[in-house]
Amino acid sequence: MARPTKQAQHINIREAIKEVAWQQMVDVGAAELSLRAIARAIGVSAPAIYNHYADRDVLVTALIIDAYTSLGDYQLAARDSVPQDDIRGRLHATGIAYRAWAHAMPQRYQLIFGTPIPGYQAPPEVLPVAGRSLRALVSVIDQACATNVLNSVAIPTVMPVELPMFTVWQQHTGAQMPEALTVAIMIWGRVHGLVSLEIARAIPAFGRTGDGLFVYEMEAIEKQFLVHS
Amino acid sequence: MARPTKQAQHINIREAIKEVAWQQMVDVGAAELSLRAIARAIGVSAPAIYNHYADRDVLVTALIIDAYTSLGDYQLAARDSVPQDDIRGRLHATGIAYRAWAHAMPQRYQLIFGTPIPGYQAPPEVLPVAGRSLRALVSVIDQACATNVLNSVAIPTVMPVELPMFTVWQQHTGAQMPEALTVAIMIWGRVHGLVSLEIARAIPAFGRTGDGLFVYEMEAIEKQFLVHS
């Protein structure tokens, strides 16, 4: 038999493939992702995957897009759990959410920010959703800028050659002011640096609950970029 | 013939293997490193590699150790190019050197801080040399601490459970004061965060020469952690 009856098939195989892929990442790590193993787990031949994803990279891209979306949602929810006029609180919550998300699903984090897939190069279609994952942070900084509580003195401007890329980023992140995006990138770098070292288990845990260093960093960020009344 | 005459062999095959491996990383990226391709480039059968490295991971470990050593040397040299009493200058030079090294040899950087090798887990033997790569930064912070110009107010302490690991790190980095290591880790996180995003081409270049954001960050670091006279 070349094709089983419909009832034996998954309702939505595309989703099933991604689910199994995430499960595999949890089990054996993002680097060991294997099309054949996914097919085996679903109970289908390996080339059957190609009916739903053109090749491995397309599948990986779909996973990355999901991960970025999840990260973005997580941060937006965290931001909105704090009153709109509490800019400092919103900034803090967004940073904490970034770290919490990474610790809750390190495979997704590694998939986005590590380079676990040999030969994989992210295609341009992830750009919008990658930008969206910065929206929460950018919006807070933008609001700080608009209400005149942003300290971005002497912040550098983007290189002329990079201006097209920067403009695209501004659109996808929804940044009103260019310097808001620049500050967001700086904050992102700091948050990401610490979190990536934590995820890689390169640094020990600090404080009573393990997030001491990160909280210290968030407070330093707030002190540096928000004018304190 | 099962074994060629001695003159046809490399003088030091272990080194030749590593050289070819680095070349491959430059050519096709760290993720696509292949034992067979290395053997092919040297003009030798694939299993012959196993006479010199027990398996792929051992070779990768050797490469990582070399990379860490190179990174450590680079930063120590940068530190020593500035007079010993100029702590701020030494800190700045060390940070700039970290970034310069990463940009000069992104493959080495990716090998250490990315996770480009499927299934590879760094063995404990890289710990000393990884610690050594922090020595330059740690020594400057230590000196700042000793001369009472370090601002580490309210810096958190390591979790009790992590204290053994922290102590080992203190030894390998040569940290005199525990808080010096903690501050060094924080600074490392910030420098690493920005640099890793740059290397991944996740953020655009700023300023006239492309290092605007990084220089801005270094100055912020200096302002935060060094008491300004």
Added chain:
DNA sequence: TTCAATAAACTAACAGTGTATATTTACAGT
């Protein structure tokens, strides 16, 4: 000078990977 031991190469093979090709078949629409 002869001889055995060792180290380092070899070939062949195994299990795994992503992917291409050509084939078969269940289902939907006319």
Added chain:
DNA sequence: ACTGTAAATATACACTGTTAGTTTATTGAA
């Protein structure tokens, strides 16, 4: 009822890391 399409199939290819068994050049000792 027939046909076109979509989705599965088996088979095959070129890779990968790794193991096993074999062969030989070189070295040190008798």
